[in-house]
Amino acid sequence: MTRTGLMLGLMGMAATGMVARAAYLQLIHKDFLQGQGDERFLRVIEVPAHRGMIVDRNNEPLAVSSPVDSIWAEPKDLLEQRARWPQLAAALGMTTADLEKKLAPDIERQQAEKKLRRFVYLRRHLAPNEAQRILQLDIPGVYAQREYRRYYPDAEVTSHLLGFTDIDDVGQEGLEKAFDEQLRGIPGQKRVIKDRLGRIVQDVESLRPPQPGQKLALSIDRRLQYQAYRALKTAFIKNNASAGSAVIVDVKTGEILAMVNQPAGNPNNREELKSELLRNHAVADAYEPGSTMKPFSVAMALESGKWTPTTPVDARGPFRVGRKAVRDVHSYGLIDVTRVIIKSSNIGTSKIALSLPAEQLWKFYKNLGFGALTGLGLIGEQPGVLRHFKKWGGEIGHANHSFGYGLSVNMMQLAQAYTTLAADGVRRPLTLLKREEPLDPAQEQRVMSVRTARQMRAMLEQATSSQGTGAKAHVPGYRVAGKTGTSHKAIGGRYASNRYLSLFAGIVPVSDPRLVMVIIIDEPKGGVYYGGAVAAPVFGATMGGVLRTLNITPDDMPSMKLAGAETPTGAKKP
DSSP states (O other), rough: OOOHHHHHHHHHHHHHHHHHHHHHIIIISHHHHHHHHHHHHHHEEEEOOOOEEETTSSEEEEEEEEEEEEEEEEEHHHHGGGGGGHHHHHTTTTHHHHHHHHHHHHHHHHHTTTOOOSSSSEEEEHHHHHHHHHTOOOOTTTTEEEEEEEOTTTTSHHHHHOOOOOSSSOOOOHHHTTTTHHHBBBOOOEEEEETTOEEEEEEEEEEOOOOOOEEEEEEEESHHHHHHHHHHHHHHHHHTOOOEEEEETTTOOOOOEEEESSSSOTTTSSGGHHHHOOOOOHOOOOOGGGGGHHHHHHHHHHHSSSOOOOEEOOOOOOEEEETTOOSSSSOEEEEEHHHHHHHTTTHHHHHHHHHHHHHHHHHHHHHHTTTTTOOOTTTTTOBBBBBOOOOOOOOHHHHHHTOOOSSSBBBHHHHHHHHHHHTTTEEEEOBBBBOOOOOOOOGOOOOOOOOHHHHHHHHHHHTTTTTTTGGGBBBTTBBOOEEEEEEEEEEEEEEEEEEEEEEEEEEOTTTTTTTEEEEEEEOOOOSOOOOHHHHHHHHHHHHHHHHHHHTOOOOOHHHHHTTTTTOOOOOOOO
């Protein structure tokens, strides 16, 4: 055989071998190779679920989830691209040293010849266009993943109520945490084809569609929330206070229309997610309520039949109770029960309460909801303290409880009690969720007679007159009933001589009660501290706008004319 023939023979054999190999791979090992190819390019990925919106009673958004992209890396590939780390770090908005810190565990594993992680976040929650700009660098091992970020349109106005979610969109505080299971969706799955850079080039099939979270409709009215927040913030700043809270309740339904606090932080800025800025003082703090409890002591006495609004009371002081003395700011002499409320007499209230068994007052307080959780479901609610009457410490403890010392309540308990007065003596459960159906009567409890509730409202209306302590709660065009409160703060088991709580609880309009508002200002340091001077003006500043917003008909036109105001647009003239 010639050399040429030999060469041709070898080439022929090689060609035959290649054809045979191709046939072998295509025909015999087709399934195996197909599997390898699929394993390389086919991926099953998670499809994030959209967190449910939180809306107000008018379907206005309070919390929404917006699509964002997170940049992640597969360390094995990225460690081979060290030359491009400065470029990548700049695009991520960090230094090369910061990027190295993120990858440090994988660098150490690589040096120790251990298995590297397959996933590490480089930057979370970028706008899609920012993420795309990073992906366009075409750096092997760098990918993007679609996620959702929570956004709160009203920022600090609703921050204490709504709370916030963490970077993984899981509820951490407030309603976001309390209703996390309902709001959180169920992620889906789909099979996709990715290219060598990890980009999805084709959706193959949906394995399980994502289930979005449920929408949460609150009882809150966004408009009222803002008005209450603005008035509270003004008072908070003016009085240089430590904290403040305000709440508005619908008398007819028990729905909470507004709940605001100070100080406040913006939940959209994670640097402001500090506990002191996001604490919901309305439920998380318990206070001695001071004189705001006097109407309930008097109501208990009226229910007994032993007292009437005109029964005389000797309010001369000091009033000795054992070794202690009960005092008033002024000496009021001989007054009736109504003036006890108007002048907020500690002595008068004590004498009325002590004329009846302590057990009677204790049961009345319990029936109003004091000493028990309100059932709102908010994380961190404090039930307050209402000890058994046998632990009150005798007559002086009995007297103290009658005018708001010796027990503690949270703001929502106080709001519920005043709502009971406004609702003709019927206690209704409070709710932060919009009531789609009328309240079941079985959920209501009669605490006092209609007669007693109306008598108390008449007294409380006089307490907001020019002769009463709550005159600054006045709302032109509307009859207001309410009670002020001022109490010393207990610090380390003792009452501080110069640290106060200023309170006001009001009902409007008196002719047909629709709204209850309670305000607490904690440690005012602006030179005044009485509830009538600090908290009552918040009621007046808020309710004027709120009543017009809700188109509630005025019931005191003479006062409106004296104030030089006009009938609200759309309101009916009496």
